[in-house]
Amino acid sequence: MECWFMADYRKILVLLLEGRSYRDVVEIAGCSHRAVARVSQEIQARGVTAADSVSDADLAGWFPDGRRKVSEEYDQPDLSRVLASMKANRHFTLLLAWRRYVDTKDLGKKYGYSQFCALFTDYVRSHDLVAVLNHEPGRAMLVDWAGDTIELVDAVTGETTKAVLFVAVLPFSGLMFCCAFIDMKSPAWLDAHVQAFAFFGGVPQIIVPDNPTTATNRSHPGDAERVVNARYQQLADHYQCAIVPARVKKPRDKASAENAVNVVNKRVIGYLEDDVFTTLAELNDAIVERVREINHDIRRADGSTRWERFDA
Template sequence: MADYSAIMALVLERRSYSEIVQMLGCSRREISLVSKTVKARGITAALAASLSRDELAELFPDGRKNVSAGFVQPDFAGVVKSMKFNRHYTLQQAWHRYVQAPAGQDKKKYGYTQFCQLFNDYAAVHEVVATLHHEPARTMLVDWAGDTLPLVDAVTGEVAKAYLFVAVLPYSGMVFCKAFTDMKQEAWNSAHVQAFETYGGVTPIVVPDNAATATNRHSKGDSTRVVNPKYQQLADHYGTAIVPAGPNRPRHKAAAESAVNVVNKRVIGYLSEEVWMTLAELNTAIDERVDEINEQIKRVDGSTRAGQFTTEEAQLLQPLPADRFESVEWKQLKAGRNYHVTADYQHYSVPYKLTGQILKVRLTGVKITVFDGESVACEHPRKHGRKGQYSTLAEHVPKQHQNIDGLWSPKWFLDRARPFGPATVAVITAILERAKIPAQAFLDCQNILSGLGKNNRQRLEATCQQILNQNGYPTYTTLKRLTASMNSDSKQAPPPVPAPPNTKKPAASPDLDEHIDVYVRGADYYQEGW
């Protein structure tokens, strides 16, 4: 509604319509109405200043009230209730219900546009979102960032995804971010541990969403959720409570959503176009970006996240426990003939004398410990990322393998091929040389020597000689097919035989001279174009 008191004062000052519109933002129609009323009533500047709100309302009645009285008023309270009960309920559905409902005599219905505008006015008054006032050092909100970063394996060239875990202390806005190769329970728990250690303390409450690594249902169809047992172990260790946000209630962890948005723009947005070979390299770059978010970006009041955290929040955090939390998993694994045990598709060496034995293995997020009975046989840092990685300790290697330049190298495979024969050495050399990166050929070489040559070296040597005679393209698949066609373990591939000459001696005949040669057409004669 226009401010008629202000318009009247400017009209009495004899300001032009253009000046009044520019100053008050009102319409020329409203200025004209005020001007006519001033002239008709003989209103002076002194009288205009003394008019009350009710007197102004009598001079300039609001015609909209009379107009709205002729329309059926929507039940916006019912619309809001339906939206809360059914998240798929839309304003268009509400308008259709409103239009189809019976109307009173001489009553009209609002169009869809006006209906939406009236609903927005209602929501602005009745559905105001409350502002949460967070207490310092009370809550840590956690979530996975929606976007990922690519990780390129330096050996295979395979591209994997790095998932970013985000934590935030909502009072100061202090952000924590780390990348992991998956979003499984081990990564989820490890991310919390690193976040607590980065903040230097623990909050009494941790608020995650309802991911499977945080909560689960007792049974299918049960609406109630309970904290995941492994996640609860972490909470018990650090003396914190897990309070998941309500399902489909992003407002319950609005600070986490805001932090994820900041990470998407300030971390992923800056790093996504670069090539990252290792997770450690990527996390170093992420740390630099997060430091800029916390320490350099100033807010409206001139403070930074790190500054407010240090002065008002850090000292209020609960202290860290004496021991770091480690989720432990136990397995019984057999040491293979290559004196390695395999856990989660990664290979770890054991003393070669334990080959063939069943060993007890303890796995944590950062370490793998192998037990021989009750004593510790060895320990390895835990491998993550690309499957099939090897962790081999020099003291575990038998003497016959110690005089080579490292296991799984071109020289190592060539040394293993020599006892088979020269043809096998030539095939292994060809496979190694055609690979852009020698390590890309290691698996084929291993399969050929340990797989095809496991039961009979003569057969593999004969197969390699055959493919060399044919100038073939040696691969594990080709050699496997040729080996299967061998009908005897002792069969040897014949040595290369030169092509027969184009002339031959005819049988003895009294009519022919013994020294006359008979010429035979060679293969070239039958080539196209002759």
């Protein structure tokens, strides 16, 4: 979702008058190409040559932001308090936070649950995701596609296709889920999440994807910020959880997922690469056995297995 507040049009104005390119302005001001184009049009139409000659009132008149007016009609949830409650109580959920917010007697409209989750997602992204992903049981599930693939061989023609592996991990216990698909399109991505929920026996409060196109997209071409796409958000709404994409070039946001992918590459794909699979079902049966060993048999430095930590 886009931020509720207007773009920093003064910063955009100053940068354009300095002769900066659209791309430079987008990166420095953290805005969209559309916002830059709007400012550029006003500069040309009004013959602006110096930023000092434009007042804040002028900018507000040139670039009215209806979203601010709309947001003022609603009671704004105390998201910092929600975040603190989630840290203090591992059983505190976004659904509970939303119900408490709706039950308050403050005047004004109340956001629906879906929009409440979207606001929380945006708040978490802007206040350092790591503070929320404090590796507490049931808090988050990190998801990604494994980089390597496994070949499927047609039993009749001998033609090969590449199967891709979806990986999900619970960072507190390290418990992993993995399954193969014939592509990385949206139906496979969503089905993989449903299978992961069934495997873990529940739904986490937060899902953290690594910005694949099946999960996020840019609101406008050139935007640095990516937003959760509609179909993925519908899945989150149905399961009453929030999606918080890992920040670009912030490896600590997705360290557990990257570690899980490395384990899958070595202990699943590496073990199975010499075998011949003719169907996706046959491959997934083999993956189940490999994942069972990873979760139940391999002991870590503290002597525990992933499953023992998860079960405890």
